Amino acid sequence: MINSIIFILLWIAAIAFFTWNVKKISRNIKLGKDVDIKDNKKKRWGLVMKVAVGQSKMFGLPISGILHVFVYAGFILVNIEMLEVMVDGVAGTHRALADIFGFLYPIAISAFEFFALLVIIGCVVFLIRRNILRLDRFWKPEMKWWPRLDANIILITEVVLMFSIFFMNASDYILQTRGVEHYKEVGSFFLSSFFVPMLQNLPSETLHIIERTCWWLHIVGIMVFLNYIPYSKHFHVFLSFVNVFYSKLAPAGKVDNMPSITKEVKSMLTGEEPPMEEEGEEVSFGASDVKQLTWKHLMDSYTCTECGRCTRVCPANITGKKLSPRKLIMDVRDRLEVTGKNIDKHGKDYVDDKSLFEYITNEELWACTTCNACTNACPVNIDHVSLILELRRYIVMEQAASPGELNAIFNNIENNGAPWQFSQDDRMLWADELYINEK
Numbered sequence: 001m002i003n004s005i006i007f008i009l010l011w012i013a014a015i016a017f018f019t020w021n022v023k024k025i026s027r028n029i030k031l032g033k034d035v036d037i038k039d040n041k042k043k044r045w046g047l048v049m050k051v052a053v054g055q056s057k058m059f060g061l062p063i064s065g066i067l068h069v070f071v072y073a074g075f076i077l078v079n080i081e082m083l084e085v086m087v088d089g090v091a092g093t094h095r096a097l098a099d100i101f102g103f104l105y106p107i108a109i110s111a112f113e114f115f116a117l118l119v120i121i122g123c124v125v126f127l128i129r130r131n132i133l134r135l136d137r138f139w140k141p142e143m144k145w146w147p148r149l150d151a152n153i154i155l156i157t158e159v160v161l162m163f164s165i166f167f168m169n170a171s172d173y174i175l176q177t178r179g180v181e182h183y184k185e186v187g188s189f190f191l192s193s194f195f196v197p198m199l200q201n202l203p204s205e206t207l208h209i210i211e212r213t214c215w216w217l218h219i220v221g222i223m224v225f226l227n228y229i230p231y232s233k234h235f236h237v238f239l240s241f242v243n244v245f246y247s248k249l250a251p252a253g254k255v256d257n258m259p260s261i262t263k264e265v266k267s268m269l270t271g272e273e274p275p276m277e278e279e280g281e282e283v284s285f286g287a288s289d290v291k292q293l294t295w296k297h298l299m300d301s302y303t304c305t306e307c308g309r310c311t312r313v314c315p316a317n318i319t320g321k322k323l324s325p326r327k328l329i330m331d332v333r334d335r336l337e338v339t340g341k342n343i344d345k346h347g348k349d350y351v352d353d354k355s356l357f358e359y360i361t362n363e364e365l366w367a368c369t370t371c372n373a374c375t376n377a378c379p380v381n382i383d384h385v386s387l388i389l390e391l392r393r394y395i396v397m398e399q400a401a402s403p404g405e406l407n408a409i410f411n412n413i414e415n416n417g418a419p420w421q422f423s424q425d426d427r428m429l430w431a432d433e434l435y436i437n438e439k
């Protein structure tokens, strides 16, 4: 009885704390400017099935794609077993579903053990690649101690949780065969039977402690895992589906117009007064801080898995420039977290004297070729380029601080209607001596 009460109270606390954290993240995302992304729902659901559920873009790098499926699918399937743990925990029973599923029960648990093994294989290989082989994309400058530690914590936790299943099942089986009270006979399970010889000679009291410890470790581990996720890049396990749904559907290279500029140009062309801004509406050209970005940019930042696939294919990064598209996304999330904490501490209208330019330098922004290789490689469809363009727009239009090379181009466009320093009247000079001009 006391165990059931502790179990229920722990779950209430875990879910309440998780909800509190998720609400904060949701509030932070809503700090962004509104943008209407509701078109073509059919195509969006198709993308969710293909990119988020089917993990299609992960297979751009086949080995890590397959291993990620091991971990992602395996972890979800293994935790179906949680249904039984929940029933047992609340009702104070032991292996409550064994009676319902009969001979299928050991088959199902053996299958879950197989998935647990896949998760272990995936996590161990990931740990080796990160820490021993030191794959370049996991050791870029932005992958400092916390992003590196964060990934390792999750991988090690998953390995521990999966091993706890094997030890729990093996000790449970031995206790069954000894006829210990409470341990009903449900048979052995395929993979955990390999752990039996290791535990066989232990006294029943010790096995009981091992079995109960592994059971609680598994359940408390899941609760801790759930509440760790909002503080980690692993929040992508929830947000990737939503983020993919709200992907950019237009061709990657299509640049959105700025509504404020469109209004001005229309008024210049028609001679009509530009429509008045709504009261309280802030007109900004580009973005210097998170509140001037859209909620989609901010959601992108919480969805980033820090996998580095974007940086790996970025021509600017490959050729030694300072730009790393992953870092930009991480910077937005860091800045957004600070902004959220400021709101918690000082109220919603608090403004500090910092901006995204404290995190991202002009050198990084102007190194981008807008080739979209990063967005193409991103497994959760993050749109780096629109973020970069918003920041650049601010530099050009609000700070008038564009690089010298661009200023020359802007002057040429203004004076000559083209980026080159020739008058429009001279446009066809190149053809003067050609037959085509005489005609």
Ligand code: SF4
Pocket (backbone or CB within 6 Å): 310, 313, 314, 315, 316, 317, 323, 324, 325, 367, 368, 369, 370, 371, 372, 373, 374, 375, 384, 385
């Ligand atoms: S669009 Fe910019 S950031 Fe993205 S890969 Fe190309 S150069 Fe790098």
Ligand code: SF4
Pocket (backbone or CB within 6 Å): 303, 304, 305, 306, 307, 308, 309, 310, 311, 325, 326, 329, 377, 378, 379, 380, 381, 382
């Ligand atoms: S932006 Fe996308 S590709 Fe880049 S690190 Fe994040 S999840 Fe990976």
